[in-house]
Amino acid sequence: MSWLVAITERAIVAIDALALLIVLAGTVEAFVTTMRTFLHRASRETRWRVFATYGRWLVAGLTFQLAADILETSITTTWQAVARLGAVAVIRTFLNFFLERDLNERAGRHSAAAKEDAS
Numbered sequence: 870m871s872w873l874v875a876i877t878e879r880a881i882v883a884i885d886a887l888a889l890l891i892v893l894a895g896t897v898e899a900f901v902t903t904m905r906t907f908l909h910r911a912s913r914e915t916r917w918r919v920f921a922t923y924g925r926w927l928v929a930g931l932t933f934q935l936a937a938d939i940l941e942t943s944i945t946t947t948w949q950a951v952a953r954l955g956a957v958a959v960i961r962t963f964l965n966f967f968l969e970r971d972l973n974e975r976a977g978r979h980s981a982a983a984k985e986d987a988s
Contacts, residue, residue: 877944881937888933895926917979924972931965 902919905911938958945951 874944877940881940884933884937884940888930888937891926891933892930895923895930898926899923914979917975921972921976924968928965928969928972931961931968935961935965 899919899922902922906916906919935958938954938961942951942954942958945954
């Protein structure tokens, strides 16, 4: 059984590293794109795309982190550690939910405005 714990621990580290890379890549992309929008006076549409794309990167990173948390609970041996992981998982789930909801709301408003402009 210790081999299973060892594999799970390595998987947790690997998944957390992937989450870090996802968030880091998204942050760098958002920063560079935001700087370009400031320098070239981008349209509202372009600024919205930057925000939406960054939000998707963050949702992906949070999803990977949540996966690592779920794996970690499977090898945790104390109730205190399970409670801590549970609290972190709940926080990440809420962050993910609200970020995704905001992106979907904004996308809905954005497409409605685009249809209105086309009319």
